[in-house]
Amino acid sequence: MTTTYLERILDPWREFDRMSRLLNRTSSPVSSEYPAVNVWVNGDNAVITTEIPGIERDTIDISVTGNTVSLSGSRPAEETKEEESYHRHELWHGKFSKMIKLPFNIDADKVKATYSKGVLQISLPQLETDKPRKINIK
Amino acid sequence: MTDTLKEVQKKEAELEKGVERTRETRVFTPAVDIIEKGNDIVILADMPGVDENSVDVTLEKDLLTIYGKIEPEIPANHKLVISEYGIGDYQRTFTLTSEIDKEHIRATVSDGVLRLVLPKAEKEKTRKIPVTGHA
Known part of the structure; x- marks a missing residue:
């Protein structure tokens, strides 16, 4: 069913629904569906794991700004010739990007990442200057 | 939005009625291209977490089964705070046509x-059976 622009603005609930969904999306700590991530925390260190099988290693890009980690990469489609045909096509391919917010600022210099067996694991320590400091009373 | 979410999530394999697993683990149906x-x-x-030592391919009659065993790598002393995917073994079975060179x-x-x-497999040549009739 297609709706016209007029119908959309005449239905305030539809608009409300759309707005709240948008708001929910931005306030969530993760930005998009693919790839699914698990986040593990131990005090001042966080570990993000994600299953991204078949990704070209060179395309994996991890960048850190403040408390946010951005992941991106791409998976090439299987090369097929014209006479070849798919009986089943369930695998995902294309480009992805995802942002994950952590509860602390990350020490970008100490971030370590491994990609093995299709699983990406990133270790993210908290920034030293961001850690709580004990103040001695004189 | 929910449709795309379903697509990228791993599907948990269904168990036949009356069958139980011997390993305490979740089992997923891997997505495939054929x-x-x-x-x-x-x-x-797609079987993330599996390597050449942890995958089994078995062929019994015409049933081809792939099974990937996972040793979950859990970061030591860490607590899971966001969980978007589950970890478990993979299993899927295909019926092969007899044309395959097993x-x-x-x-x-x-x-x-x-x-x-x-x-x-090289296709067996169709044999033509001559029909003879009595005159």
Whole structure:
């Protein structure tokens, strides 16, 4: 069913629904569906794991700004010739990007990442200057 | 939005009624591509966490089963705070047509993707049976 622009603005609930969904999306700590991530925390260190099988290693890009980690990469489609045909096509391919917010600022210099067996694991320590400091009373 | 979410999430494998698993683990159905490439049928299966030592490919009669065993790598002393995917073994079974040359199936694993190459058997020539009638 297609709706016209007029119908959309005449239905305030539809608009409300759309707005709240948008708001929910931005306030969530993760930005998009693919790839699914698990986040593990131990005090001042966080570990993000994600299953991204078949990704070209060179395309994996991890960048850190403040408390946010951005992941991106791409998976090439299987090369097929014209006479070849798919009986089943369930695998995902294309480009992805995802942002994950952590509860602390990350020490970008100490971030370590491994990609093995299709699983990406990133270790993210908290920034030293961001850690709580004990103040001695004189 | 929910549709795309479903697509990228792993599907948990269904158990037959009355059957129980011996290992205390979740089992997922890996997503696959099946491509016909000239003389080969190629099966690609997404099995992240699996390598060449932890995947089993068995062929019993016409049933080809792939099973990937996972040793979950849990970061020591860490607590899971966001969980978007589950970890478990993979299993999927395919029925092969008799056209496959079962002796020459090849399997490789790379970056969590299993690749099976099933060569088609040389087709038996159709034999024509002459019908003779009595005069």
